[in-house]
Amino acid sequence: GAVVSQHPSRVICKSGTSVKIECRSLDFQATTMFWYRQFPKQSLMLMATSNEGSKATYEQGVEKDKFLINHASLTLSTLTVTSAHPEDSSFYICSGTHPKETQYFGPGTRLLVL
Amino acid sequence: AQSVTQPDIHITVSEGASLELRCNYSYGATPYLFWYVQSPGQGLQLLLKYFSGDTLVQGIKGFEAEFKRSQSSFNLRKPSVHWSDAAEYFCAVGAGPYGGSQGNLIFGKGTKLSVKP
Numbered sequence: 676g677a678v679v680s681q682h683p684s685r686v687i688c689k690s691g692t693s694v695k696i697e698c699r700s701l702d703f704q705a706t707t708m709f710w711y712r713q714f715p716k717q718s719l720m721l722m723a724t725s726n727e728g729s730k731a732t733y734e735q736g737v738e739k740d741k742f743l744i745n746h747a748s749l750t751l752s753t754l755t756v757t758s759a760h761p762e763d764s765s766f767y768i769c770s771g772t773h774p775k776e777t778q779y780f781g782p783g784t785r786l787l788v789l
Numbered sequence: 790a791q792s793v794t795q796p797d798i799h800i801t802v803s804e805g806a807s808l809e810l811r812c813n814y815s816y817g818a819t820p821y822l823f824w825y826v827q828s829p830g831q832g833l834q835l836l837l838k839y840f841s842g843d844t845l846v847q848g849i850k851g852f853e854a855e856f857k858r859s860q861s862s863f864n865l866r867k868p869s870v871h872w873s874d875a876a877e878y879f880c881a882v883g884a885g886p887y888g889g890s891q892g893n894l895i896f897g898k899g900t901k902l903s904v905k906p
Binding site: 679684709716717718719720721724734768770777778779780781782783 | 793830894896
């Protein structure tokens with residue numbers, strides 16, 4: 676199946692700093708990428724849908740100015756958590772759509788904000 | 790409201806025993822149903838999906854699932870579990886074959902499977 680990578684796999688940062696997470700589709704072109712957030716023992720919650728070359732569509736309750744998403748190419752989307760706070764600590768997962776298939780998910784990025 | 794319920798948070802089975810993971814959904818339209826497996830350090834991997842047709846679907850790694858509209862269920866089964874099946878399993882529902890017109894999937898909270906030797 677298609678492969679999606681995420682970098683970094685885990686990151687620790689200080690409160691108030693910004694963190695960028697990269698999501699890459701390695702062997703296919705993802706016209707659409709999705710960003711999910713997963714809390715411990717909870718399900719994945721969709722944060723936003725990112726289409727290449729256009730603005731991301733955010734789900735209700737997700738602050739677009741806090742979670743900046745850029746989808747500059749068909750193989751790369753980035754999520755930047757700006758002015759991170761401890762409550763932003765979570766597991767962030769991206770996925771990409773492969774033509775005529777369902778979503779392919781990355782391994783996730785664990786963010787810890789101190 | 791659209792939702793997916795996985796009643797079992799954690800299940801432990803012996804290697805070689807049969808497995809059934811439960812999934813119930815609430816969805817207003819025709820559901821597209823998925824089962825994913827998540828192993829540590831790995832992305833969610835699609836096990837199988839149901840769109841229409843035969844209500845018993847076969848997936849990878851020997852898994853199968855049965856769609857029962859009357860019970861709003863889509864339970865995952867495997868006749869003989871292997872130690873490598875230990876992982877977290879997620880049931881999801883979407884509005885389309887690729888996870889919905891906008892692609893979003895609604896996930897259950899997951900069931901962690903442990904396998905005893």
